[in-house]
Amino acid sequence: MSRRYYYLGGLVLFVVALAELFAPGVLGLPFGNITAGLVAVAALLYGLVVVQSRRDQAVTRTETPDVELTRPTTVPGERLRDVLNTFPGVTTSRRSDARIGLRGAVVATLTQYGEYTESEAEAAVREGTWTDDPVAAEFVAGVDSGRPVRDRIRSLLGRESYDQHERTVDALLGVAGIRAEETTTAEFPGDFEETTVDPSPREATGALTLGRRRLTRHWLGVGIVALVCLGVGVLTRSPAVLLGSVVGIGYVAYARAHSLDDPGLTIERTVEDADPEPGEEVEVTVRITNDGPELLADVRLIDGVPESLAVSEGSPRRGTVLRPGESETLSYTVTATRGHHEFGPALVLVRNLPGSVEREVYLRDETTIECSPSTRPIQRSVPVRNSVTGLPGQIETETGGSGITFQTIREYQPGDPLSRIDWNYRARTGELATVDFQQQRAASVVVLIDVRETAYVGPSPDAPNAVERSVAGAAQVFERLLDDGNLVGIAAMGEADCWLAPGTGNAHRERARKLFGSSPALSPSPPESGRTSDWLRQLRQQLDPGTQLLVFSPLCDPGTVRIIRDLDARGFPVTVISPDPTGSRTAAQKLFTLRRRLTLTALRRASIPVMDWQPETPLEALFRGRQS
Amino acid sequence: MRPTTRRPTRLCSVAALAAALVCVGAVGPYGGLGTAFAGLGVLALAAGLGVNSRPLVTLGPLALFVGAVVAGARDAPVLATLLAIVAAVLAYDFAATGIDIGAQLGREADTRRLELVRLGTSSFVGVATGGVSYLVYVLGTGGRPLSAVVAMLLAVIILFVALRRQTPTG
Numbered sequence: 001m002s003r004r005y006y007y008l009g010g011l012v013l014f015v016v017a018l019a020e021l022f023a024p025g026v027l028g029l030p031f032g033n034i035t036a037g038l039v040a041v042a043a044l045l046y047g048l049v050v051v052q053s054r055r056d057q058a059v060t061r062t063e064t065p066d067v068e069l070t071r072p073t074t075v076p077g078e079r080l081r082d083v084l085n086t087f088p089g090v091t092t093s094r095r096s097d098a099r100i101g102l103r104g105a106v107v108a109t110l111t112q113y114g115e116y117t118e119s120e121a122e123a124a125v126r127e128g129t130w131t132d133d134p135v136a137a138e139f140v141a142g143v144d145s146g147r148p149v150r151d152r153i154r155s156l157l158g159r160e161s162y163d164q165h166e167r168t169v170d171a172l173l174g175v176a177g178i179r180a181e182e183t184t185t186a187e188f189p190g191d192f193e194e195t196t197v198d199p200s201p202r203e204a205t206g207a208l209t210l211g212r213r214r215l216t217r218h219w220l221g222v223g224i225v226a227l228v229c230l231g232v233g234v235l236t237r238s239p240a241v242l243l244g245s246v247v248g249i250g251y252v253a254y255a256r257a258h259s260l261d262d263p264g265l266t267i268e269r270t271v272e273d274a275d276p277e278p279g280e281e282v283e284v285t286v287r288i289t290n291d292g293p294e295l296l297a298d299v300r301l302i303d304g305v306p307e308s309l310a311v312s313e314g315s316p317r318r319g320t321v322l323r324p325g326e327s328e329t330l331s332y333t334v335t336a337t338r339g340h341h342e343f344g345p346a347l348v349l350v351r352n353l354p355g356s357v358e359r360e361v362y363l364r365d366e367t368t369i370e371c372s373p374s375t376r377p378i379q380r381s382v383p384v385r386n387s388v389t390g391l392p393g394q395i396e397t398e399t400g401g402s403g404i405t406f407q408t409i410r411e412y413q414p415g416d417p418l419s420r421i422d423w424n425y426r427a428r429t430g431e432l433a434t435v436d437f438q439q440q441r442a443a444s445v446v447v448l449i450d451v452r453e454t455a456y457v458g459p460s461p462d463a464p465n466a467v468e469r470s471v472a473g474a475a476q477v478f479e480r481l482l483d484d485g486n487l488v489g490i491a492a493m494g495e496a497d498c499w500l501a502p503g504t505g506n507a508h509r510e511r512a513r514k515l516f517g518s519s520p521a522l523s524p525s526p527p528e529s530g531r532t533s534d535w536l537r538q539l540r541q542q543l544d545p546g547t548q549l550l551v552f553s554p555l556c557d558p559g560t561v562r563i564i565r566d567l568d569a570r571g572f573p574v575t576v577i578s579p580d581p582t583g584s585r586t587a588a589q590k591l592f593t594l595r596r597r598l599t600l601t602a603l604r605r606a607s608i609p610v611m612d613w614q615p616e617t618p619l620e621a622l623f624r625g626r627q628s
Numbered sequence: 629m630r631p632t633t634r635r636p637t638r639l640c641s642v643a644a645l646a647a648a649l650v651c652v653g654a655v656g657p658y659g660g661l662g663t664a665f666a667g668l669g670v671l672a673l674a675a676g677l678g679v680n681s682r683p684l685v686t687l688g689p690l691a692l693f694v695g696a697v698v699a700g701a702r703d704a705p706v707l708a709t710l711l712a713i714v715a716a717v718l719a720y721d722f723a724a725t726g727i728d729i730g731a732q733l734g735r736e737a738d739t740r741r742l743e744l745v746r747l748g749t750s751s752f753v754g755v756a757t758g759g760v761s762y763l764v765y766v767l768g769t770g771g772r773p774l775s776a777v778v779a780m781l782l783a784v785i786i787l788f789v790a791l792r793r794q795t796p797t798g
Contacts, residue, residue: 228697354750
């Protein structure tokens, strides 16, 4: 209410001033030099207020996501404490507990690798005999009360040096026989701005969702120009400076003159090929149209490129102006990779003409790219375990019968086929004998791929994550197992919806290719919503007795051991192929390498074959010399 | 696969520097403190565009503006002073717009049309208001009574307070 009076008073004074300017003395204003000086000082003081508000309120703008890039792979072992807590019997909470945590890790490692009992390991830690490194030995031994006071205070103050952690972890790797080599993987260039979906859409009508509206404060403080010019102009009696205030007032008015109505926008997105081969360049064309009645003077478009696709050419961003009814087209190229890629909503930032108000708009046009690679079967037979079905196949069993590989000669029994009678033996001895070959049988195998959150990790930010490698490997193995006449199925560890029952035939092969290529469960980037938790129970129900499991898992979650041993014990023989996701840049990453190695050892101790699949190694090389 | 170059766009940067140079050019001949401020302003603006710093591209034009006011108070002609003030405001607008567009869209995107419209309208506002005030100066009577100026000043302050109560944009 009071604002209106301010406006009125201001306007009246303005008219009076104009009158005085063109007809001096008519109104007989009582303003002398002193009043002028006071008012000028007031103007300058008010200018200070404006400057202060500018300093208080930073300029705002909507940050835009890095849609051009694929999400960088997480390297397991972000924080030392988190890794330490995964060791059996270790719980740490504060930073100063790292020493205790590391001590627990040393004991756990010694009991696993060093043929120590628990008490022997404790003693070795106390006496520092477990390693040659005096720094590491002293650091871990120092947990006991016998250590110097100065040391204890340092620990209390959380002043353990990073170097001590590093040395201890290196010494631990030495105990476990892991070479602590420095990898020279390049750091990811720049920070990755997460692709965000509007957390709180204000209004959604059809494909358009209106997001936040904010004042950019771009022109905040431009009033200082008017106030300073007035103050200084009056004080110095300088007409030039005084007139400058008109410019300042002009910009203040400009900044406020334009409001921003809700824009009417639509987009239309077309992809050149919605079903490309991996590595193929796919052109994406986006057409944005202003359907509203207003001119949109400042339109900034950032297309919702899927997180799993990288832009190879062109830019998915555009800044433009759209008259009513006008449209604009932009195109860019993405490189197709395996998987089901869904385009997110395009983010459009609309500003008014002076740029003082900004509105987020999300425009949706459902677009997907599905890329199912045609996989070449692996060149070596897959080392599966000896659990077979009654069907003939390629797996050699202990049971004698018909086949190719000689097993033994035994006494003839009525009913043995004539083709297997050893006639040479008959000629030599006059007795009938039967040759037994190793029977070859088919197995029923389910390829089980770990897709839990913990599996989306890799050795460096630009390396493929373990799920990607698992799916690629599983597809190759699947083809080969199928070629060898086995019944093969697919399941996901951590997601119940992904299930293909073991089967054979070309239709089955095609279904599997589709699933490997574009099942959302096997997506190359982690899911946004949580996975179904009931997958394990459902899997056990779905599996026929005697079905083998070929598990692809990076084994990042120590709990996986329990799951695998449980499945194995329930009569589903398990073989594990584990893509190695560990990096070795930091102490925490190295410690994670060790933790995973302990997991592998725990599985092997339970007589479960585990193959550690290094990043550069092809599966063929991994299977060499592992034929069962 | 390369990340977006989130740096001030080229067109806006060039326009901002050009505006700053115009300001220096208008103030320069009148020497002294004003020129020194304006020179500092150009350097700060250039540095701000170089390191992508919003505070620097705000302080730079502020120095340009101070330079223009000082020069105007020390007998620079009205036209030169007005030109310098408009150029200082534009230098800020162009540079800040360039930083914003660079941050949101990056240098790889095609933003020419957007930038041209922004540069055009801001320049128009400056030229129009500068022109109007120059016209007032030319048409006004030689006396320019102090009482009129003081009344004008009060009017503006009151209007400002009214506007600031509305929204914090000005």
